[in-house]
Amino acid sequence: MGVVRQLIGTMILAATAHATPLQCVERYLGAHAEQRGGAWVAVLADGTALPYDRGVRSAAERLDDPAIKDIFATRYHTGPIKPVTDENEDPGRARVEALYRAAYPESKLVKATFMGHPVQVNDQVAPALARIAARVGKDPALAPFFAKLGGSHNDRVIAGTTRQSAHAWGIALDLNPALSHYWRWSKAGWQNKIPQKIVDAFEAEGFIWGGRWYHFDTMHFEYRPELLDGSCYP
Numbered sequence: 001m002g003v004v005r006q007l008i009g010t011m012i013l014a015a016t017a018h019a020t021p022l023q024c025v026e027r028y029l030g031a032h033a034e035q036r037g038g039a040w041v042a043v044l045a046d047g048t049a050l051p052y053d054r055g056v057r058s059a060a061e062r063l064d065d066p067a068i069k070d071i072f073a074t075r076y077h078t079g080p081i082k083p084v085t086d087e088n089e090d091p092g093r094a095r096v097e098a099l100y101r102a103a104y105p106e107s108k109l110v111k112a113t114f115m116g117h118p119v120q121v122n123d124q125v126a127p128a129l130a131r132i133a134a135r136v137g138k139d140p141a142l143a144p145f146f147a148k149l150g151g152s153h154n155d156r157v158i159a160g161t162t163r164q165s166a167h168a169w170g171i172a173l174d175l176n177p178a179l180s181h182y183w184r185w186s187k188a189g190w191q192n193k194i195p196q197k198i199v200d201a202f203e204a205e206g207f208i209w210g211g212r213w214y215h216f217d218t219m220h221f222e223y224r225p226e227l228l229d230g231s232c233y234p
């Protein structure tokens, strides 16, 4: 029954223009996509229906109270690190809180060790961190960036906002704050010291990096595999 419903749902999705983001929300974030009253919604396990599309919205609206579609409004690009100069270039900063809270619940937090430091993260994130440590741990030039961590799980809001931080879901990790730059502390615009090798290692495991944002936060890595899968964008 469930399988049939899922198959039909997938076929319907494949026939619509808005197919891919919702399919990715199903694949990566465990919500169920369906059509209600002519509009697509992502339904959580507790029955909450989240709208796919809320029409044309400003960048501020997309950030403060995003629809599913808004998560994918700005494409996340990997590759050579470069300064971000477009003030709307913040791929991944729009997060539908209820969606991520359901996908990464508190009950799935686990204790792990990353580069010698205790961390608390979601159980999908822990094995990804272990693979990253295996890749970057052998390079002594990278060690200072992991000498101290800014933090992992932390049930808090984003500084200066009422929005829940990805740290609250155990999907974010901050590297050494002493070697990092944050837009709120900077008067000089985009700056960065985090090496390409570290960024590449995290991105290869499904993490986005806060250094790809105009509102940069270069110590910040966040597990968002749905944004690193090119097929997820409309």
Ligand SMILES: [Zn+2]
Residues within 6 Å of the ligand: 167, 172, 173, 174, 217, 219, 220, 221
């Ligand atoms: Zn962070």
